[in-house]
Amino acid sequence: MADNAQGPDRPVERVMPDHAIARGDIGAAARLMSDLDDEVPAARAQLRQLFPLTGRAHVIGVTGAPGSGKSTLVDQLVGAFRQRGDTVGVVAIDPSSPFGGGAILGDRLRMQRHSVDEGVFVRSLASRGYLGGLSRSTGDIIDVMDVMGKTVIIVETVGVGQDEIDIMRFADTVLVVQVPGLGDDVQAIKAGLLEIASIFVVNKSDLDGADQVVRDLESMLSTKTLRPGIATPGIVKVQATRGRGIAELVEAVDRHRSDSHGSDGMQTRHRRLEHRFYECLREALFAEACRRFKGSAAAERILAELRDRRIDPSSAATAAIEQIVGWAS
Amino acid sequence: MADNAQGPDRPVERVMPDHAIARGDIGAAARLMSDLDDEVPAARAQLRQLFPLTGRAHVIGVTGAPGSGKSTLVDQLVGAFRQRGDTVGVVAIDPSSPFGGGAILGDRLRMQRHSVDEGVFVRSLASRGYLGGLSRSTGDIIDVMDVMGKTVIIVETVGVGQDEIDIMRFADTVLVVQVPGLGDDVQAIKAGLLEIASIFVVNKSDLDGADQVVRDLESMLSTKTLRPGIATPGIVKVQATRGRGIAELVEAVDRHRSDSHGSDGMQTRHRRLEHRFYECLREALFAEACRRFKGSAAAERILAELRDRRIDPSSAATAAIEQIVGWAS
Numbered sequence: 001m002a003d004n005a006q007g008p009d010r011p012v013e014r015v016m017p018d019h020a021i022a023r024g025d026i027g028a029a030a031r032l033m034s035d036l037d038d039e040v041p042a043a044r045a046q047l048r049q050l051f052p053l054t055g056r057a058h059v060i061g062v063t064g065a066p067g068s069g070k071s072t073l074v075d076q077l078v079g080a081f082r083q084r085g086d087t088v089g090v091v092a093i094d095p096s097s098p099f100g101g102g103a104i105l106g107d108r109l110r111m112q113r114h115s116v117d118e119g120v121f122v123r124s125l126a127s128r129g130y131l132g133g134l135s136r137s138t139g140d141i142i143d144v145m146d147v148m149g150k151t152v153i154i155v156e157t158v159g160v161g162q163d164e165i166d167i168m169r170f171a172d173t174v175l176v177v178q179v180p181g182l183g184d185d186v187q188a189i190k191a192g193l194l195e196i197a198s199i200f201v202v203n204k205s206d207l208d209g210a211d212q213v214v215r216d217l218e219s220m221l222s223t224k225t226l227r228p229g230i231a232t233p234g235i236v237k238v239q240a241t242r243g244r245g246i247a248e249l250v251e252a253v254d255r256h257r258s259d260s261h262g263s264d265g266m267q268t269r270h271r272r273l274e275h276r277f278y279e280c281l282r283e284a285l286f287a288e289a290c291r292r293f294k295g296s297a298a299a300e301r302i303l304a305e306l307r308d309r310r311i312d313p314s315s316a317a318t319a320a321i322e323q324i325v326g327w328a329s
Numbered sequence: 330m331a332d333n334a335q336g337p338d339r340p341v342e343r344v345m346p347d348h349a350i351a352r353g354d355i356g357a358a359a360r361l362m363s364d365l366d367d368e369v370p371a372a373r374a375q376l377r378q379l380f381p382l383t384g385r386a387h388v389i390g391v392t393g394a395p396g397s398g399k400s401t402l403v404d405q406l407v408g409a410f411r412q413r414g415d416t417v418g419v420v421a422i423d424p425s426s427p428f429g430g431g432a433i434l435g436d437r438l439r440m441q442r443h444s445v446d447e448g449v450f451v452r453s454l455a456s457r458g459y460l461g462g463l464s465r466s467t468g469d470i471i472d473v474m475d476v477m478g479k480t481v482i483i484v485e486t487v488g489v490g491q492d493e494i495d496i497m498r499f500a501d502t503v504l505v506v507q508v509p510g511l512g513d514d515v516q517a518i519k520a521g522l523l524e525i526a527s528i529f530v531v532n533k534s535d536l537d538g539a540d541q542v543v544r545d546l547e548s549m550l551s552t553k554t555l556r557p558g559i560a561t562p563g564i565v566k567v568q569a570t571r572g573r574g575i576a577e578l579v580e581a582v583d584r585h586r587s588d589s590h591g592s593d594g595m596q597t598r599h600r601r602l603e604h605r606f607y608e609c610l611r612e613a614l615f616a617e618a619c620r621r622f623k624g625s626a627a628a629e630r631i632l633a634e635l636r637d638r639r640i641d642p643s644s645a646a647t648a649a650i651e652q653i654v655g656w657a658s
Contacts, residue, residue: 044643047641048641048643048644051638051640051641052638052639054638055638139642143641270636273635273636273638273642274632274635274636276642277632277635277642277645277646277649278619279642280642280643280645280646281615281618281619281622281646281649281650282611282615284643284646284647284650285614285615285618285646285650285653285654286610286611286614286615288650288656289610289614290607290610293610303603303606306602306603306606307599307602307603309380309381309383309384309602310381311380312376312377312380312472313468313602313605313606313608313609314373314377314609314613315377316606316609317606317609317610317613317614318613320606320610321610321613321614321617324614325614325654327617
């Protein structure tokens, strides 16, 4: 809740909260994450207090089709960042479906070589719904890792559907992993990914066709008119299973990071924060409106007319809004 | 807007609107669709009047990965339905990206063999956003075709991301097209599609591996506990390029249609209609709230605190809602 005394005239001076999580208490961080997952109200209040401590980590999103080797790549990146002294958080989104998760979770086991490293914190989250979409708590978990002082946070998506779009709402740098052999049919998808990629990572660079993937990407990038102020995505070839190209990839990430640290980068961060705010606004407003609408006499009447097709969904919504908040249109 | 005089006590007696589109004026239908696309307010009002004439067509959604042969399959289905006297509407969702659309649009040209058939009406729509998602006007276009008296309406998705989920909001029967050769990596995706498929169509049944795809699907279906009241999806092998298996597929569609015509089917239709209503409610409420919020003094203050990370997005939303509608929480 905004305190009205903290208006724009108040000097911008932050009293940073002192908290066990910020002092390195890993157990407290893990508990807070679990409580946020379980939607414990006190956890939300705690995160609210900690929010001023966020916004310092560099968040890297990793997306790409299932089987493109994202988990192995993330494992290698963790190693490379650790070697130069970064502390790393990893948010791994797993498919929420009970099927097929096995292999993907199997890959995740590789991450265990970092499990004895106190500088690495890994947290898995189930994807939202059938076909992907980042978990609603993704932003919260990133925030907690940020408070923990992780300098780099890597978010690995399932690489299916909505979560590929969602990742750009959280990540400072988005790596889109491509592999040879998926055929021309994915061109349309690749074109869409142009909009979200900071860097294209061509993995399995030892396979036939890797150079063709690079050429295809270069050709798309040369013809594509990107939005003004957006740098052309770089392309880096790697062979994640052998650690080849990882150093070059880290360099490219650093370059993107420093490129985006000017006022453009700050604007992007602000825009992302506002986007999160408007998402919260939409969902909270809708939830509260439904709570007030459902079971009311007006709801009974409007829904009955809708079922009889005497009123269309859009007009029914207009009528409901008038009932709920008194806004006529 | 709901007329309050039309309360639940009013006898359920519909005065069906008389309209050129319902009388077969194809030009009027095409104009209305264009106007809906262009968001002409009068078009929305017209559709509102026509809404009581909707709900009669059987809507078939066709989804599956790019390259799985959806367009060829739809072309064959149109032919089969026409042969037995159905009139058919086709809504083809095209990727909105300028890249890669060529090949897909090329496939669509096959549909031209139906272009001289007055019993077939084809309408293309651009997908929403980068990575799919049905166009916002998909429901409207289906409604207009329904008013035109089309007995079958086929909606062909891009088969990427969100639009695969969206289709279940509109279709009575969802065909999920699978092809051999996409590898085990898509198992997780397939598992997700179990939730939305009425019928799995294994296309390119002449290729090696088609029987394996069928066995994989059968194995998944046998282990999967489906929600109560939901029939186990059928599996039909076809070779769309040669028209093989199409008769069997039409039979399976008919079976699914009659299975879903009981009270369960009516409940599903009502639930879909209510879902469309709640989607409209969410979006209209949010749009109006933003209109009232943006540029206000409260907005300036709340967004400034957010950018400084003095307030988190969720608390900022709570504060904004209190300002906009006076709901405190």
